[in-house]
Amino acid sequence: MPVKQQVGIVISNKMQKTIVVKIENRYPHPIYSKTLIKTKKYLAHDEMEKCNIGDQVLLQECRPLSKRKRWKLVEILSKSSFIN
Numbered sequence: 001m002p003v004k005q006q007v008g009i010v011i012s013n014k015m016q017k018t019i020v021v022k023i024e025n026r027y028p029h030p031i032y033s034k035t036l037i038k039t040k041k042y043l044a045h046d047e048m049e050k051c052n053i054g055d056q057v058l059l060q061e062c063r064p065l066s067k068r069k070r071w072k073l074v075e076i077l078s079k080s081s082f083i084n
Helices: none
Strands: 005-015 018-028 035-045 056-061 069-078
Touching (some): 005 035, 018 056, 018 069
Parallel strands (some): 035 069
Antiparallel strands (some): 005 056
16 A cells, blocks of 8 residues: 655644644646635654754654654755744
8 A cells, every 4th residue: 555645845843853844735626717725734743853843844644653643754855934
C-alpha cells in the first residue's frame, strides 16, 4: 500500500517537536467551475525542530504519535525568507 504524502506550509512551530502545517486542496466547483480552496491544518512531528514559519515541507503519514499528531516531517522543500 502506498504511503500518503502531502506538501504544505508551516504556520506554527511553537510546540516542542511539533509543527502545524497548512495544506490547501484546490478543486473546481461542480456547477460554476470556479476554483475553490479548502484548507486543513495538520500537526506533524519535527524531531530536530529545524522548521520555521513559512517553510514549505513534505509530510508523510505515520502511526499515531499523540491525540492529533499522525504525520511526520520528511524534508523541507524550501526555506522561507521570513525571519522572526
